[in-house]
Every structure is written in structure tokens, then in C-alpha cells.
Amino acid sequence: MTYGIRLLVWGERACFTRPEMKVERVSYDVITPSAARGILEAIHWKPAIRWEIDRIQVLKPVRFESLRRNEVGGKLSAASVGKAIKAGRTDGLLTFVDEDRQQRAATILRDVSYVIEAHFELTARAEAGDSVGKHLDIFNRRARKGQCFHSPCMGVREFAANFQLLEANDAAPVVDPALLGKTIDLGWMLHDIDFADGMTPHFFRAQMTDGMIAVPGFDPRGVKS
């Protein structure tokens, strides 16, 4: 266990899509460890390190909103493409954006705010010059200045995430009273995707007590879908 970081993130809207409701997207009630890792990686990441999310503090009550947009739908089968290439002709291979239109609804979160508590481990790709302290310093420096590799987002890129580093001696932000004094079972939730094992998703049972979700370690031998 290395020395960890605390990052306050907030945004107008968010969509942490449930894998079982991808087409007409429905967001989880709270940020997933996987999305939280994505936010941290947007600020600092190298192949030498692996972020581990320890805890997620939810600061605001969970609110939803529905939204419908035009999106591009289908895929073209590779077989028909192959055929067309063999024949050397492209007619019959038509995908018009305006004909391939799908109107999809998304049930998204409104006005979210979280504290992500995390640390990182060094990976097998760490070299002699890589130390935990070095990467921790880089992350802290960047987060303090508001620097990032690309703007972090709340699940999807159209919902930008604001972030602010919480220093070691900063008080924890105020949690909305609506979340206090109860434990809410959020059910099975995506923990993260095991990229080393053919993109296998791992799930965990999320319990929110006083707005705080303890995230178990990402065990490659853990629960798989």
C-alpha cells in the first residue's frame, strides 16, 4: 500500500453506462471504479504504473435525467465488404448516415460530485527510474495546477469533469445530508475490465454507507461475467 491521493471531481452531467443497458443507455447510480481510473489516467499515467481505486465518496444525492439524440446505428457485415472488394465494385455497400440513424435515449445523472481516493502500484513495465514517489509527485503537481493530458470526463466525453486535488491536510468535502445515516445497496456494479485477460469485465457488490463506497482490490481471479 503506497501513499494515496484524493481527487475531488464534479460535473453537470454524467453517464456511467450499465453494460446490460448499452443501446438505450442507462447510467449506474454512481461513478464506477473503472471510470474513476479513467479520470486519474487523463491527468497522469504511464505504462509503469497502475491506478487502484480504494474508495469513492459520493457527495450529492443521485438524480437522473432522460435525453434522446440521433446517433449512427449499424455495422456493415465484413462478408459483404469482402465480396464487394473481390468484385471490385462498391455499389450495394451503402451506409448513409441519415438512413442509418438511430434515436437513442440515455438516462443520465445530473449534478454529480465525488471524491476519488486511490493509490497506484508499479507494474511489470516499470524501469529502474520509476518510483512510486516520482509518479505521485507528477500526479500531485499536475492535479494541483489543473493540468491534464486530455480533459477528463464523466463517463462520456460530452460530459466534462472538473477536478481539484485535495491536499493531505484538506478537510473532506461536505456530504449531502440526504446520503448520511444509511447504507444503500447499489447491487452488482462494474469494477473494471481486465485487459490482460481478453477484456473480461469484473464486477463487485457496491455498498454505499454515508455516501462512501469501499472498492475492493481488483483481483484478476475475482468475479467474472
Added chain:
Amino acid sequence: MNAITNRYEFVYLFDVSNGNPNGDPDAGNMPRLDPETNQGLVTDVCLKRKIRNYVTLEKEGSQGYAIYMQERAILNNQHELAWKALDIPADAKDGYKKLPKDAAKAKELTDWMCMNFFDVRSFGAVMSTGVNCGQVRGPIQVAFATSIDPVVPMEISITRMAVTTEKEAEDQSGANRTMGRKHIIPYGLYRVHGFISAKLAERTGFSEADLELLWRSLINMFEHDRAAARGEMSARKLIVFKHEHAMGNAPAHVLFDRVKVSRVQGEADTPARSFADYQVTVDAEALPPGVSVNSLI
């Protein structure tokens, strides 16, 4: 094409008079509303569509400025162009379905797409449909546009002195009139935030010239998007924050807070009727070191 080396954020203000800036398919094409606050919304994808259309008009198919997500574009033909241009043979078993095993070849495909298509270079694209060119994450991120004050959509009924079918004509015994509906917002001023990452620009080759084109398209895109439903839409303000450092020199939200839009006429939180009802101020005093601000409109 050298990629940009600065991070940017921008605040863009546009307004609509007697028109519908972005219809909501869930509400019979009424202007989108935030159900909690009654503020108007315009989605990110709506604005990106207009940028793409503007680039199509300005560049008219000149080399390197093709648009991949065309209205009536043929996506997979575009992918095929990439494969053919680079002379990569189809895989015996999978055809073109998977990325070439060889990472270098895969990168070549993606690079070719970025080089030739402006919107892939700037917004990115998922190109794993049938013919695979991989996924590109573009440097530009646009959020939702929200109106400053609540808007009140009006439903306008209109008549057409004609009918579509003979049957209708017979039903009306020759009066031949149909009623139609339009949804408009009398006035709304919308604010949207955008982000441009220099680091992602490096990967897609998004250049200074592309950036200039982006600013031009934001300034001019409504001039070429006139339609019966739109009413009068115009770009009012484009305020760009430029960071010296590629990673940025200040948090984005701190910069956005420096652009204030306040009501000078009429109560705040009541619908406005013209741009003159608002005052836009940019606090350029004592900016964080390494950040400069520039109003392009």
C-alpha cells in the same frame, strides 16, 4: 502538418431568435429543455454536425479536409479507401473485420484516416464498423450548450394552402388546406464550453491550420445553416483561453468562471428577448501565469 502544442479551452455564446436550435426527438421535436430548470439545451453532437458541415462548405473536398461523417456519406467506402490506398491485403479468414495483427500496419490505417479526414483528426471516430481502421480519440471535446436563462418554447400553428393526397382534397370538398406546427423559442442565449488537448492532437496530427479552421467554423457555422426551423441563429462570443504548456497551466473550471454573462435588462432567471439584455464580461485581470485570453468575436 505539425500538431498544436498548446492546450485550449473556449467559451462560445450563440443565440436564437424565433427558432428551434435543436429539436428533442422525445418531445415531438420541441426545443430541448432541461426539465429541472427550463433552460434550453443544445447537444454536443448538434454543434459538431454544424462544424462538419461548415468545413465541407469551406474546403469543398480539398485534400486532407474530407469529412467522414457526411450526411449521406458512405462510411465503409471511406474505410475501404484507406485499405486500398495503403495496399493492405484483406485477411484470408476475417476479411477486413479486425485490425491488422501487425500494429504498425494498423497505425498506418489510422494515420491515413486522420490525415485525410478533418473530423476524424479533430473529433475522433470509432472505425471498427465492418472495415476496421481502429479507434481514434480526437483532441476536441465539446460539452452541452445551456441557455443562460430559462426559455419558453411556443407552439405556432401554420396553414398550408395545399394538401398532399387526392383523398384529403375530397374529404375537404376542395378547400385544400392543412394545418402544421412549428416550435420556436422567442429568444435564447446559449453558452457552451469546449476543450482542446494538445497531447491528443499530437496523436491525430491536428494542426494550427486546423485550429484556425475550427475557430472560423464556430464563428461562421450558423451563417450557412439557415433553415425554416432555425429562425435567426448567430454566434455572439468566442472566448479562447490558451495555455503555454501542452498539459495546461490552470484548471479549466477556474478559467470558465472568468467569463460572466449577466442580465442588464429584465430580471435574471426570466426569459430574455435580445442579446442587448445581456452583458458578457471577461475577467482578464491577473490570469494564472502562462494563460492568455483572446476574444475572437
